[in-house]
Amino acid sequence: MPYVEPNPELECIYKNITIAVDASCNIVANSTLSLQGKCGAVPETNLIVKDPGHSTTLIKEFGISCSSFMWKEAGLTAFTIGAITMVPFLSSMADKYGRRPMMLASLTSAFICHMLASLAPNYYLFILLRFLIDVPIAILGDHMRVDSIGKQALDRLRTDDKLVSNCTVQYRRCRSL
Structure with missing residues (x-):
C-alpha cells in the first residue's frame, strides 16, 4: 500500500534488454521495439519486481504489483x-x-x-x-x-x-x- 510503503520497482526484460513499464506493468511505447501489452504476458518478456530498500512490501507479498492504484x-x-x-x-x-x-x-x-x-x-x-x-x-x-x-x-x-x-x-x- 503506497500510503505506508513505496511502490516496488518494476523491470521488464526482453532478450536481455531492459524495457520501461508503467505502474500497471504495461510495456511503455518504444521506438526500437514494437512490443505491446503486459510484461510477462507478451512472449519472451519477464517481469522482475524489486522491493525498494532493504525490506519487502505488502504489495509484493500479496502479488498486486501490477494492479491499479485503487486496488493497492x-x-x-x-x-x-x-x-x-x-x-x-x-x-x-x-x-x-x-x-x-x-x-x-x-x-x-x-x-x-x-x-x-x-x-x-x-x-x-x-x-x-x-x-x-x-x-x-x-x-x-x-x-x-x-x-x-x-x-x-x-x-x-x-x-x-x-x-x-x-x-x-x-x-x-x-x-x-
Missing part, C-alpha cells in the same frame, strides 16, 4: 469505511450497555484483528480485516473524545444551546407581528 489503496479505504459506517451504531450501543464494556470489547477485537491481519494469506482477507480493525479503533477514539472533551464542554454547550433557542424564539415572535 483498498487497505486504507477499507480502514476508513469501517469507521464511517460502524461508529454511529456502536456508539449508541455504548450508551445502552456502557462505555467500559464496549471499550474492553473494542480493545480485544482490535488486538485479535491486528494479529489475524498480520497472518492474512490473501489480499481479500487482509482488506476485510483492515475494515474490522478500524471499527474498534474508531470506537476507542470516540469514547476518548466524549469522555475528555464532552465533560469539559458540556456546560458551555448547554449555555450556547439556550442562547440559540432563545434567539430563535425571539426571532419568531418578531416575525409574527
